[in-house]
Amino acid sequence: MTEDHIFTLTRAERERTREVAAALAEVEPGLVDDRAWLDACRDMSQRLPERLRRRLRAFRHDPRLDGMLLVRNLPVASVLPPTPAVAGSVERKATPAAGTTALVSMQIGEVIAYRDEKSGALVQNVVPVPGRETQQSNAGSVPLELHVENAFHPHRPDMVALFCVRPDHDGGAGLRVASVRRAIRMLPDDIRKVLGEDRFRTEVPPSFGGGPEGRAPRHPVLSGDFDDPDVRVDFHATRLADEEDEQAAEAMTVLRAALDTITRAVHLLPGDLAVVDNRVALHGRTHFVPRYDGEDRWLHRTFIHLDHRRSRAMRQGNGQVLS
Ligand SMILES: O=C(O)CCC(=O)C(=O)O
Ligand SMILES: [Fe+2]
Structure with missing residues (x-):
């Protein structure tokens, strides 16, 4: 695969970039979730190096075949x-x-969060948590299944950014990324047609008020x-809307087999920031x-929306947090 x-x-x-980040760290009150700080961040993102800004702008327009940009x-x-x-x-x-x-993130779009997830904080930590090793969440350390972030949500992120502060000890942890743009070529028309129908449901996590299984809307x-479809x-967490639907199961x-053949595992190093286009790519993590x-x-x-206005009804006071 190419490295573009x-x-x-x-x-x-x-x-x-270090200078801009240092200047931003001085902005009062020094809190990420503060509106004045975020306004400064949005503004100062214009001071990032020009070549980076141009690349982010191009990625926003077209995430290419991989649906991922690794800065x-x-x-x-x-x-x-x-x-x-x-x-x-x-x-x-x-x-x-x-x-x-x-x-x-702010140079790409608007940073958003969900009130019901990680207390609505805009910058979240992805770290392993003792006792949660086998959980299918970012606190776990067993393989994390490929997923679209918050696939159940009508306003799921358009982009997910992951910035590596510290790598794992053994260099074994890989961010897995699989783009439907690569996989689509392997999907016969009849399979694509079934995948394009409302024959699936994605469970809503309990923290988001998920009810009994099977209640989530079909999609x-x-x-x-x-x-060149979007993927969800x-x-x-995604199930067949009708358990007996053999065609949908097939x-x-x-789809899964096709994605498995084109999945990349990226070992993130400190200073690496991966931006995944959550509309065309899935991500997961190795053990x-x-x-x-x-x-x-x-x-x-961070989570990024490209059209902030679209979620306005869910954002109190026109802030960044959806509830
Ligand atoms: O740990 C990773 O590399 C990815 C975890 C993940 O899926 C997430 O934080 O959304
Ligand atoms: Fe994720």
């Missing part, structure tokens, strides 16, 4: 606090790393253009072994 999903900052560009060589601090190891960990403080994540897995599926199996010694894998995550 990778964009590497030069040393000068990295230092420029490398962003600035990271030489000294870091221990990796948090608690469930629901978020980054409220406007550290340079949180700022860098928010700056890049298609593929929608839009027949040859979570291989852990279509899911074929890794946490040690809970303060040095575990640590990512900052």
Whole structure:
């Protein structure tokens, strides 16, 4: 596979970004979820290196075949606090790393969060949590199934950004990314047709008020253009709307097999920020072994909407948080 999903900052560009992030870290009140700080972040994102801004703009227009952009060589601090190891960990403080994540995200669109997830914080921590190893969530360390982020949600993120602050110990953790743009070529027309019908449901997690199984609305897995569709599926949470629907079951199996053959695993290094287009690509994670010694894998995550107005009815006071 080609490497045209990778964009590497030069040393000068990295230092420029470090300056912008440092200036943003000084903005009062130094809290990510504060409106004045976010206004400054949106504004200061215009000071990111021009070549990076151009690449982000191009990615927003067309996420290419991979549906992912991997920005490398962003600035990271030489000294870091221990990796948090608690469930629901978020980054409220406007550290340079949180700022860098928010700056890049705000240059793409609007950073958003959900009141019912990670307490509505805009920059969240993706860290392994003791006792949650086998959970299908970002706190786990068993393989995390390929998924569209918040596939159940009518206003799921358009993009997901993951910034690596600290890698895992053994270099085994891989962010898995699979684009439907690559997989579609392997799907026969009759399979695509079934995937394009309302024959699926995605469970709503209890934190979002999910009711008894089967109540979630029916939806298609593929929608839009027949040859370049959007995808909506979570291989852990999406079920057949009708359990007996053998054609739909077969279509899911074929889709999954196709995605498996084109999935990339990216081992994120400190200073790497992956932007996944959540409309055309799924993501997941390979298995890794946490040690809970303060040095575990640590990512900052943001969700991005490209059309903020569309979710206005769910955002109190025209803020960033959907409820
Ligand atoms: O840990 C990862 O690399 C990805 C986890 C994930 O799916 C997420 O945080 O949304
Ligand atoms: Fe995810």
